[in-house]
Amino acid sequence: MESVNYIHNIPFISIFLTMFGGIITPLLSKGKLAQKINFIIVCIVGILSAVLLVSVWKNEQSFTFMMGHFPAPWGNELRAGPLEALMALTFSFVMANTLLGGAKFVQKDILPEKQNLYFVMINLLFGSMLALIYTNDIFTAYVFLEINTIASCAIIMAKGTGESIAATLHYLIICLLGSGLFLIGISLLYSITGHLLMPNIQQSIIQLTKTGEYAFPFAVVIGMIIIGISIKSAVFPFHFMLASAHPAATPPSSSILSGLVLKSFIILNIKMFYCVFTIDLIRSLRITNVLFLFGLIGMVVGSVSALKETRIKHMLAYSSAAQIGYIYMGLGLGNHAGMVAACFHILAHAATKAMLFICAGGLMSVSQGSDSIHDLRGAAHRNLMAGIGFTVGGLSMVGVPLTAGFVSKLYFASATIYSPQKMVITLLTLAVSMILNAMYFIPSAIAIWTPVEKKEEYTKPSRKMEIGIGIFIVTNFFLGICYKPIIDMIELGIRLL
Amino acid sequence: MNKQNKKSKWQHFVDWVNGEEAIGMPKKISFKKIDFEKLQEDFEKYIWSGRKKAIFYMVMCVFVCLTFIGILLHTVTALPYFGGSNNPASNEVVQRYIENGVEETGATNIVAGMILDYRAFDTFGESNVLFLAVICVIMLLKKDKYNTTEQEQREEKEDEMFEKEDSNTILKRIANLLAPLLFLFGIYVVLNGHISPGGGFSGGAIIGAGFVLYASVNGQQKMQRFFTYKIFVRINVICLLTYCILKGYSFFTGANHLPNIIPKGTAGALLSGGLILPLNICVGMIVACTIYGFYALFTKGEI
Amino acid sequence: MTNLMTNHYEAAAVILFGIGFMNLLLSRNLIKKFIGLNIMDTAVYLFLAAKGFIEGRAAPIVMEGTTATVEKFINPVPSGLVLTGIVVSVSVTAFSLALVQRLYKHYGSLDLDEIMQKAKKEGH
């Protein structure tokens, strides 16, 4: 009997641990206990992912994990490499920090008797994101996509106000549109290739493209799947759902939604590019150009819409749409460097936007819950940590050196060298979008630091929130300064994908 | 006069820097109480003015969908033939499922063997979706201070009175006769899931339908005597946990090539199929509870 | 065209998918939107089930005392996928209908545009 390789069990254990946590949470009657258990589980998953990352990085290898007694084309499989492990680590880190920083909001915004149910959602959402990262099977991806949809809708509506429920409905309809397209895409794909596991599909796709059979169905399938996932990740024409969903939700929900949920779909998209359809096929069908175009439009339109807002959460929501545009632009460049930059931007944006939403929540809570920038004047003096966090986050979004946002923009710009025909327009749009970012982040930063005389009653910000924001700030600078090893990891991860 | 109303460009700029104003949206925001009647009027005006826009949107939608159907139909013509035995889908995967399925899973219903043994991770996800949905419905519809008004509570009390007086004897007799039969049939479908068509989900749905019938005829108070919210949550959680642990064990042993101690039994007997029978029972219980839960929450807002 | 006649199940499924999709996009009434969603889902399941069917073969249930060979049975994989899919679509339907109920209670309307309009006004 061979010895058990525990490192290889980590993906499976992390998914099942979060699911297990989600399932037992309804039995706990107290919200606080549920919160603690949830936090501990996320931390454990984070530590396990770190161990996995170190191991796969050292050995420069990726592996597949058999779910059950049957090998590849028959049973389900998980797959893990440096990219997956890095993403899982980031996700659990951001998740843990958001929960730490946003604990107060959950207690305040959600009815006490329903708080434990909120943590069921958080746990299952986290589990489904991990499953989307690790899965090696497209039908599993579909099932977990649906879990993700329902759970993310649930965390939006958890606040229970009419506005939040209307926003949830809007979000749900658009998400269901996306999953419908994805579902018909995978059924068509199954009928052509006869497989559901990614490596097997890839093999048969390579064979079929050689013989030239089913050329038209392939184009349709790829279109459906990529469009379906892109809709769910709020690419340009569908970014409107963000605008209503983020402001209506409680701050940790918006953080998770913008920082992690959308990213998990983008990672699925990258996996589809590399593990299912080959990147050459994608490029030859010019799918990358379409994504590139929508990414560029999204960058500009998102920023312009953000500029028109006077309410801070709406502004952040549109800014997320613009940042998703950056990521799709990176994917659309169609070269290795662009992909690396996009992956780094996923990390940078996950860390930054989660912090921004928590800080915005913190600033609002010391300004009598109003979210208009006018009312937030002087809020930074009342809640110092949130003010600093918001400023750092804003600078990172603009792309000031030493922050995470700068590195990703640098890599985007340098990635254009490998696709010269897109170079000018990319650089131009990057410059325009940076200026636009500065135009809406800097006034709001000035507004929150402007001192005001009037004394308002407000509660002191909690220690937990300050710690959470502090860790986020450190992370942001860490990503902005020590980016080299992370870029190496991503490069290795994409090569092994 | 004009000068007072119109701010200078510099003033605009200062306001913008102060965060009082945004580019392209110079109006001030006022916080008023919502006046629904006014909203209704506004909305009607909006619709009236937006008629043209709506028609344009409709035409565009129809156009997009027709193109969509056209593309898909064209795709269908290029797909492998319907009913052919040499389709790409009938490959080594199907061969192993059919030829070794009975031996490897112990279930004579190959579909059940496939979803609960070969591809069990998907099915685990599926049960979680159901669990998630019921938790969401509880979050939305279980009574709290946001979703009940006094008038509703009064109406409900009247309903309860009405229910007590209501004595539709024929309906009650027949429903009470039919409900046990439904339970029996549901249990049969669940228990025979691995040797005949059906399984946890369809059987559970039938049992759930039985509960719904019983509750809708006899009133929910009668159900509440033995089926409360606590019991509902406990059954759901415990069944799903059993599922999670059993499947976790099976995945763990399978992936690490450890020996599996669960006996397969003789194929075709009731006690066969290894884990499939207990899993089917768990799924059946979850589904039955969930469906009754949906019914109760949709009608009364409590279980 | 002859291909379309041989693949008539798939063609019907695709048309149904299109109609469901159109309903989901076009209909302003929420209930009809979600019926459209259900139609869309079942259309995909019909497509999958049709893809699993093989002429002259039986449902994949092995009778006692016989050996199973591929030539006897249809493809069981699509059936499994559809079973999973049906559960997912029921859950989604239940969730969305619960949302509709809450919204109706709050805004007194089933019209998506009207609800969004009112919600926007309320947010200001």
Next chain:
Amino acid sequence: MLIENLLLLFLIVCAVLVSVTKRLLRAVIIFMAYSVVMSVVWIFLEAPDLAITEAAVGTGITSILFFLTLKKVHQIKGTHDE
């Protein structure tokens, strides 16, 4: 062969009617009929597992959910949706 085609045609007609009809109660009932026919079609496609599930779920549970919602939103007595 003929009956299968007829059933498929029936499905399409049902789907179109759902989109066209004004009354919500009618739409739900048509959808119910659609589900029943769908489960019959699945019997023709040699998928009894699916047929049982669809009969129990599509016809039973989904319709119950729709009816309960209609009752809650006061649409059951047949008010028009516009």
